[in-house]
Amino acid sequence: MHAVIMAGGSGTRFWPYSRNDRPKQFLKMGGNKPMLVETCDRLGSLVNDEEIIIVLGENHLGEARELLKDRKIHILAEPIGRNTAPCIGLGAIYARHLGCKGATAFLPADHFIADPAAFISVLEQAAKVAESGGIVTLGIIPSRPETGYGYIQRSMSGSGSPDSAVFEVSAFVEKPDLEKAREYLASGDYFWNAGIFVATHETILNEIRVHLPGLYKGLASLEKSLGTGSFGKRLKAVYEELESVSFDYGIMEKTESPLFVVPCECGWSDVGSWEALHELRVEDHDGMRNLSEGETILIDCKNSLVSGMSGRLVACLGIKNCIIVDTDDALLVADLGRSQDIRKIVDQLKKDNREDLL
Amino acid sequence: MHAVIMAGGSGTRFWPYSRNDRPKQFLKMGGNKPMLVETCDRLGSLVNDEEIIIVLGENHLGEARELLKDRKIHILAEPIGRNTAPCIGLGAIYARHLGCKGATAFLPADHFIADPAAFISVLEQAAKVAESGGIVTLGIIPSRPETGYGYIQRSMSGSGSPDSAVFEVSAFVEKPDLEKAREYLASGDYFWNAGIFVATHETILNEIRVHLPGLYKGLASLEKSLGTGSFGKRLKAVYEELESVSFDYGIMEKTESPLFVVPCECGWSDVGSWEALHELRVEDHDGMRNLSEGETILIDCKNSLVSGMSGRLVACLGIKNCIIVDTDDALLVADLGRSQDIRKIVDQLKKDNREDLL
Numbered sequence: 001m002h003a004v005i006m007a008g009g010s011g012t013r014f015w016p017y018s019r020n021d022r023p024k025q026f027l028k029m030g031g032n033k034p035m036l037v038e039t040c041d042r043l044g045s046l047v048n049d050e051e052i053i054i055v056l057g058e059n060h061l062g063e064a065r066e067l068l069k070d071r072k073i074h075i076l077a078e079p080i081g082r083n084t085a086p087c088i089g090l091g092a093i094y095a096r097h098l099g100c101k102g103a104t105a106f107l108p109a110d111h112f113i114a115d116p117a118a119f120i121s122v123l124e125q126a127a128k129v130a131e132s133g134g135i136v137t138l139g140i141i142p143s144r145p146e147t148g149y150g151y152i153q154r155s156m157s158g159s160g161s162p163d164s165a166v167f168e169v170s171a172f173v174e175k176p177d178l179e180k181a182r183e184y185l186a187s188g189d190y191f192w193n194a195g196i197f198v199a200t201h202e203t204i205l206n207e208i209r210v211h212l213p214g215l216y217k218g219l220a221s222l223e224k225s226l227g228t229g230s231f232g233k234r235l236k237a238v239y240e241e242l243e244s245v246s247f248d249y250g251i252m253e254k255t256e257s258p259l260f261v262v263p264c265e266c267g268w269s270d271v272g273s274w275e276a277l278h279e280l281r282v283e284d285h286d287g288m289r290n291l292s293e294g295e296t297i298l299i300d301c302k303n304s305l306v307s308g309m310s311g312r313l314v315a316c317l318g319i320k321n322c323i324i325v326d327t328d329d330a331l332l333v334a335d336l337g338r339s340q341d342i343r344k345i346v347d348q349l350k351k352d353n354r355e356d357l358l
Numbered sequence: 359m360h361a362v363i364m365a366g367g368s369g370t371r372f373w374p375y376s377r378n379d380r381p382k383q384f385l386k387m388g389g390n391k392p393m394l395v396e397t398c399d400r401l402g403s404l405v406n407d408e409e410i411i412i413v414l415g416e417n418h419l420g421e422a423r424e425l426l427k428d429r430k431i432h433i434l435a436e437p438i439g440r441n442t443a444p445c446i447g448l449g450a451i452y453a454r455h456l457g458c459k460g461a462t463a464f465l466p467a468d469h470f471i472a473d474p475a476a477f478i479s480v481l482e483q484a485a486k487v488a489e490s491g492g493i494v495t496l497g498i499i500p501s502r503p504e505t506g507y508g509y510i511q512r513s514m515s516g517s518g519s520p521d522s523a524v525f526e527v528s529a530f531v532e533k534p535d536l537e538k539a540r541e542y543l544a545s546g547d548y549f550w551n552a553g554i555f556v557a558t559h560e561t562i563l564n565e566i567r568v569h570l571p572g573l574y575k576g577l578a579s580l581e582k583s584l585g586t587g588s589f590g591k592r593l594k595a596v597y598e599e600l601e602s603v604s605f606d607y608g609i610m611e612k613t614e615s616p617l618f619v620v621p622c623e624c625g626w627s628d629v630g631s632w633e634a635l636h637e638l639r640v641e642d643h644d645g646m647r648n649l650s651e652g653e654t655i656l657i658d659c660k661n662s663l664v665s666g667m668s669g670r671l672v673a674c675l676g677i678k679n680c681i682i683v684d685t686d687d688a689l690l691v692a693d694l695g696r697s698q699d700i701r702k703i704v705d706q707l708k709k710d711n712r713e714d715l716l
Contacts, residue, residue: 016673297706300696308689313715315374315703318693322677326689331666333691335676338658345673348655357671 001127002100003047004091007036007056007064007109008081012346012358013273013339016330017307020358025109026063029271030281030291036109037067042116046123047105049073053094054109055087074098079236084195084247086239089208089219092201097226100201103127103136107196112280114267122264126198129166134258135199135207135251137169139191141265145181148272150174150193152261169259172252191261194268195248203257211254218242273339274323278305294326303336330357359485360458361405362449365394365414365422365467366439370704370716371631371697374688375665378716383468384421387629388639388649394467395425400474404481405463407431411452412467413445432456437594442553442605444597447566447577450559455584458559461485465554470638472625480622484556487524487618493557493565493610495527497549497619498626503539506630508532508551510619527617530610549619552626553606561615569612576600631697632681636663652684661694688715 007025011018018024025036033041040052050072056064061077068075076090088106095104105123113119126136139152154167172193176184184190209216218238225234252259269280282291282305290301294308297315304322308314314326321336334342349357365383369376376382383394391399398410408430414422416435423433434448446464453462463481471477484494497510512525530551534542542548567574576596583592610617627638640649640663648659652666655673662680666672672684679694692700707715 297703299699299702299706312686313688313707313712314691315688315706316691317699317703318696319680319691320693322691324689324691328670330671330673331682331684331689333672333674333677333680333682335678338676341657341675344657345655345675348657348673349671354671 001047001102001123002051002053002095002098002104003043004088004095004104004106005036005039005052005054005109006084006087006091006106007054007060008078008087009108009110010057010081012343014277015342015346016327016332016357017309017325021059022063023060023110024271026060026067029110029112030277030293031112034067035112035271036064039107039109039111040068040071040073042113042119043105046120051098051100053091053098055091056109057081077232078239079232080239081244082239082242083244085208085212085245085250086215086218086242088204088247089212089215090222090235092204092208093219093223094226095201096205097223103130103198103200104204105196105198106204108194108270110271111194111196112267112269112271114269116266119264119266119268122262122266123198125166126260126262129260129262130198130200130203133200133203134260135197135203135255136166136260136262138194138196138198138264139167139261140194140268141263142185142190142192145178145185146192147175147178147181149270151176151184151190152193154189154191154261154263156189165263167261167263169261172248191263192268194264194270207251207255207257212245212250215242215245215250274305274325274334274342275336275339278303278323278336305336359405359460359481360409360411360453360456360462361401362446362453362462362464363394363397363410363412363467364442364445364449364464365412365418366436366445367466367468368415368439370701372635373700373704374685374690374715375667375683379417380421381418381468382629383466384418384425387468387470388635388651389470392425393470393629394422397465397467397469398426398429398431400471400477401463404478409456409458411449411456413449414467415439435590436597437590438597439602440597440600441602443566443570443603443608444573444576444600446562446605447570447573448580448593450562450566451577451581452584453559454563455581461488461556461558462562463554463556464562466552466628468629469552469554470625470627470629472627474624477622477624477626480620480624481556483524484618484620487620488556488558488561491558491561492616492618493555493561493613494524494618494620496552496554496556496622497525498552499621499623500543500548500550503536503543504550505533505536505539507628509534509542509548510551512547512549512619512621514547523621525619525621527619530606549621550626552622552628565609565613565615570603570608573600573603573608632663632683632692632700633694633697636661636681636694663694 053074055076058077130136151173153170155170225231289303292306295313296306296308300318301316302320307325310326310328323334325332411432413434419435488494509531511528513528583589647661650664653671654664654666658676659674660678665683668684668686681692683690
């Protein structure tokens with residue numbers, strides 16, 4: 001099995017810890033290693049390093065090479081971000097180039113998975129289905145009525161045992177409101193869409209040929225240069241002409257081929273905000289629900305995330321529901337419930353021409 | 359008129375801005391100059407620089423000299439802190455040494471006064487009374503039922519016009535509970551004790567002779583060395599033998615001489631906590647009651663004090679009732695209402711042997 005890891009995201013939701021040149025996938029989001037490395041490691045028992053292809057932005061190539069320098073992982077740098085369809089297409093032609101005979105997993109670089117063994121077992125199962133054709137998505141079994149994710153609705157009939165069920169996809173559903181999310185949760189027919197799927201490169205490239213012919217043409221023109229010195233130059237020329245389009249919109253919503261969903265219970269989180277990180281990592285040994293790292297003193301604090309990684313002491317007294325992130329050049333103090341609005345600070349910094357802090 | 363400015367305080371309530379070697383009186387507490395300098399400047403129209411005597415701890419001598427280097431202010435350094443009675447006695451003998459003929463004002467170095475002209479006018483009035491004998495305290499007319507200050511109860515009968523009344527002191531009262539404080543406020547007979555008083559050096563030294571004979575003996579033995587090279591050495595020998603005793607306890611509560619109080623409305627505050635500083639300096643132009651200095655971004659924040667003087671950007675989102683003080687080596691984030699508990703952090707630092715942060 002091969003894997004294409006999509007590591008192109010930028011994202012501002014973890015400012016000031018994440019920056020333009022150091023997005024979430026390159027950071028230790030409360031784990032022991034940067035998320036990209038954890039994503040590679042997690043595949044270990046199923047996919048060898050030389051079968052892993054990372055696709056990322058050119059500006060992060062150095063960082064990734066540094067992180068993975070002793071490993072035989074393939075790294076492809078997109079000269080311009082063109083959303084997920086070109087990224088997945090590029091991964092697919094590269095998997096073909098590497099001689100991949102079976103299925104390929106496509107997955108984001110910046111997700112957290114509490115139970116890697118469960119995740120790997122579902123990937124294996126999905127691969128088996130995918131080898132007979134079609135795209136097989138992972139459907140995360142929801143644990144709460146989350147309004148921040150898209151959902152996958154399964155069809156009524158499935159196959160396989162209760163432990164290894166596979167369903168046809170009935171629909172992809174946009175982020176719901178709370179009421180709908182509650183219905184989805186209660187019905188048992190809806191899964192969180194984690195953006196993880198498995199398919200052969202033939203299936204992917206065939207879908208692209210049918211639904212995104214411009215992209216297909218570009219990819220086809222690239223294939224000859226794969227593994228040669230002219231690849232970078234060709235890639236740049238091709239990407240400049242490509243349209244930005246997501247795989248969900250360009251392929252998933254339009255395909256007439258069968259789409260499958262394999263339910264997955266693996267403690268998945270996209271770690272989409274400081275609040276999500278707090279929720280995920282907090283250890284409530286003293287009933288205060290604080291999460292802290294670095295040199296900190298917390299007195300009478302509750303439900304707060306305190307990251308003091310600048311070397312400075314961070315002393316907190318009597319605070320509740322707070323995010324405090326101290327870095328060398330910027331400090332964030334925010335209400336935990338306002339995690340999603342951190343982009344407002346980033347917007348302000350852009351307006352103030354503070355590129356040095358972005 | 360002469361003035362003795364008592365600048366010996368240490369204090370931890372403004373950590374991390376104030377430190378052992380840089381207590382509140384040496385800091386700009388929201389004003390334009392360090393409080394000690396503002397205290398000297400405020401006396402300007404009434405007391406010449408060469409009639410001002412600052413008494414402080416030896417460890418702060420360099421700092422004070424640096425701050426006041428172009429001025430002819432006298433600075434006396436106590437080798438050991440022995441509370442206020444020795445400090446005031448030392449100031450009194452030094453005023454006598456300088457040839458002071460009239461009254462001397464004794465006042466702390468770290469208070470804020472919004473209306474210096476009103477303050478000076480009350481000092482002048484107090485000086486006139488003091489020249490006929492007795493100790494004349496300033497009684498700050500209370501504006502709220504404050505439980506954090508001691509009070510001065512006036513006797514029923516006063517003299518002078520309503521604008522320049524003088525009363526005999528009926529009693530000094532300890533910090534009251536809220537109910538008592540409300541009664542005091544309603545009665546009109548109680549004033550806040552700001553620790554500011556006016557008396558001739560003869561009065562002060564006579565009181566010390568009667569009530570603190572040990573201190574008197576020490577001071578008397580010092581007088582010969584005043585202005586000579588052996589003063590420092592003598593001072594050290596004398597101070598080592600002195601008892602620690604406050605002027606309030608040692609003199610004010612025991613004296614049989616008349617004590618007066620002159621009511622004073624001058625926008626006084628002892629700026630005793632971050633919360634008090636916020637209250638004092640906040641400018642509520644946008645209804646949000648935030649007070650910020652340095653490089654800050656505040657989005658949807660309320661009733662908070664944000665001090666970013668480390669050069670780092672401090673970005674705040676959605677916080678309420680917060681103190682944020684960022685310095686080069688330590689950051690404080692605290693609930694505004696917990697100002698008084700900042701010593702708990704200082705205690706923790708002591709326990710952790712973090713003298714570098716104290």
